[in-house]
């Protein structure tokens with residue numbers, strides 16, 4: 001199970017990149033897709049629906065959106081370095097950013113969130129050391145590296161997960177716990193060394209994993 005879930009590690013066994021094949025289909029053409037776009041739109045997040053594409057080797061971006069920004073209680077929350085993201089994952093990310101991260105930043109650190117820095121979403125790769133595709137290969141996962149606050153502070157997973165500041169540690173444990181309520185799989189630096197610099201957020205899974 002450990003090997004199966006170390007979903008963001010390294011580059012071994014990377015499927016070959018190929019030119020994308022656009023099927024002409026898009027998220028707007030299925031009832032589930034339209035329902036997701038509608039609920040994401042209701043959050044006032046900024047996003048663009050993307051065409052469905054196949055990249056070969058089992059890699060694809062189906063039912064995805066490109067997020068421009070997320071919506072906080074009092075304004076927009078920037079999100080950096082994101083590629084295509086499956087719409088339900090984008091909706092979970094929006095809810096977590098506003099109700100999990102932004103509010104925790106205000107309550108625990110005394111400053112609102114202004115930006116979430118990511119290490120990406122879609123990436124055509126296997127789980128390291130296995131022949132199983134990562135959730136990133138279908139744009140069903142996002143790796144979160146850091147949080148920028150309105151007062152200028154930057155709280156990163158790499159530098160601050162074991163911060164000497166109790167408040168900073170409490171903030172990061174709180175955003176982890178809120179992520180675990182919205183994503184089936186949340187992997188942190190406590191899981192393994194491959195996650196020393198980010199939180200891996202992925203919906204579903206056979207059983208919840210929050211570590």
Ligand SMILES: [Zn+2]
Nearest residue numbers: 007008143200
């Ligand atoms: Zn990941």
